[in-house]
């Protein structure tokens with residue numbers, strides 16, 4: 045076991061875990077941040093996605109030690125009052141169906157519009173490609189990302 049310090053949602057957390065433990069296990073099992081979901085555990089579905097230093101990262105494939113010293117954002121910390129433009133757009137466009145994939149979708153979309161304020165449809169498709177939705181909410185996701193970009197720009 046090794047003691048490690050993680051910065052998650054602006055707070056410092058100390059954890060005592062084995063080297064190589066997936067960040068996903070630490071978030072969910074050690075820290076109770078269960079908004080980050082377990083799907084495949086093998087890097088295919090994307091429902092475990094978090095933001096690390098601005099990049100959307102599948103936390104099942106990231107070792108806990110790889111996240112030390114970096115800024116980690118989970119769905120619990122994306123905003124204080126669910127007022128991030130992506131969250132507002134998600135609500136207004138009524139994106140979720142069962143909801144299971146949605147924290148990964150929202151965080152991937154948030155990372156996208158942070159680096160690309162006006163993504164095209166093809167930018168959106170490329171960025172969101174690794175996050176699967178069994179309920180097929182892809183059209184609403186694309187619409188909500190355009191809406192979020194507008195909200196962020198203050199256009200609507």
Ligand code: FES
Pocket residue numbers: 081082083084085086087088089090091092093102103104105
């Ligand atoms: S649980 Fe991480 S990609 Fe599926």
Ligand code: FES
Pocket residue numbers: 140141142143144145146176177178179180181
């Ligand atoms: S909303 Fe059900 S899996 Fe995406």
